[in-house]
Amino acid sequence: LAKTTQPISMDSYEGQEVNITCSHNNIATNDYITWYQQFPSQGPRFIIQGYKTKVTNEVASLFIPADRKSSTLSLPRVSLSDTAVYYCLVVPVMNRDDKIIFGKGTRLHILP
Amino acid sequence: NAGVTQTPKFQVLKTGQSMTLQCAQDMNHNSMYWYRQDPGMGLRLIYYSASEGTTDKGEVPNGYNVSRLNKREFSLRLESAAPSQTSVYFCASRKSATRNSNQPQHFGDGTRLSIL
Numbered sequence: 001l002a003k004t005t006q007p008i009s010m011d012s013y014e015g016q017e018v019n020i021t022c023s024h025n026n027i028a029t030n031d032y033i034t035w036y037q038q039f040p041s042q043g044p045r046f047i048i049q050g051y052k053t054k055v056t057n058e059v060a061s062l063f064i065p066a067d068r069k070s071s072t073l074s075l076p077r078v079s080l081s082d083t084a085v086y087y088c089l090v091v092p093v094m095n096r097d098d099k100i101i102f103g104k105g106t107r108l109h110i111l112p
Numbered sequence: 113n114a115g116v117t118q119t120p121k122f123q124v125l126k127t128g129q130s131m132t133l134q135c136a137q138d139m140n141h142n143s144m145y146w147y148r149q150d151p152g153m154g155l156r157l158i159y160y161s162a163s164e165g166t167t168d169k170g171e172v173p174n175g176y177n178v179s180r181l182n183k184r185e186f187s188l189r190l191e192s193a194a195p196s197q198t199s200v201y202f203c204a205s206r207k208s209a210t211r212n213s214n215q216p217q218h219f220g221d222g223t224r225l226s227i228l
Contacts, residue, residue, distance in 0.1 A: 032214035034214060034216060036216075036217075041222075042221060042222070043116075043202050043204070043219025043220055043221055043222055044155070044202075044204075044217075044219050045219070046216035046217065046218075049214055049216065085154075087154070087155075091214050093214050098142075098143045098160060098162040098206070098208065099157070099160060099168065099170065100145065100157070100160070100206075100217065101157055101170075101171065102147070102154050102155035102156070102157070103154050104152070104153065104154035105154050
């Protein structure tokens with residue numbers, strides 16, 4: 001399983017765009033990049049995933065360069081409610097044993 | 113649909129007691145997982161089950177056992193609880209990935225377990 005590295009914590013202000021970068025140097029051809037969000041006292045919630053280039057949904061955008069060795073989660077115009085832990089995962093498609101490992105995530109703190 | 117349901121939500125045990133945490137999903141998912149979360153540690157995989165009838169060890173399986181009772185239910189058992197097992201436990205389920213897509217995990221709300 002490919003290992004991911006992301007900042008332990010980040011601070012930003014309301015209304016700013018926040019970018020969280022994740023490194024996954026040994027990503028394999030069949031791996032997808034997946035991001036989860038976890039609020040205090042709740043289970044993680046899937047927010048976005050991608051394989052290459054750019055993916056956008058109503059919550060975030062995900063930028064993946066051509067070599068796929070890193071990815072950047074972009075949160076536009078954050079609010080206080082975006083304070084959470086964000087996890088970057090590299091998940092193999094067609095992995096027969098279906099093992100999925102989380103790291104420590106990035107603790108994002110939004111300030112007023 | 114309820115999604116992933118964990119019971120109980122809270123539990124306090126004494127050292128040496130046994131306990132089974134229950135997890136059920138109603139999404140017809142093939143894979144199910146148990147994670148524990150400690151402050152500053154992120155989520156660590158305890159056990160997982162890729163399909164009914166199969167279970168595999170994760171990162172931190174010692175002190176735990178699991179049972180995949182049927183496709184819906186995946187229980188986690190502490191045979192002799194220890195203070196080091198004080199944690200928040202999350203169950204998750206996932207539809208098996210297909211060739212060209214990854215299926216995300218769906219998580220329950222967690223069980224907060226304290227071992228005295």
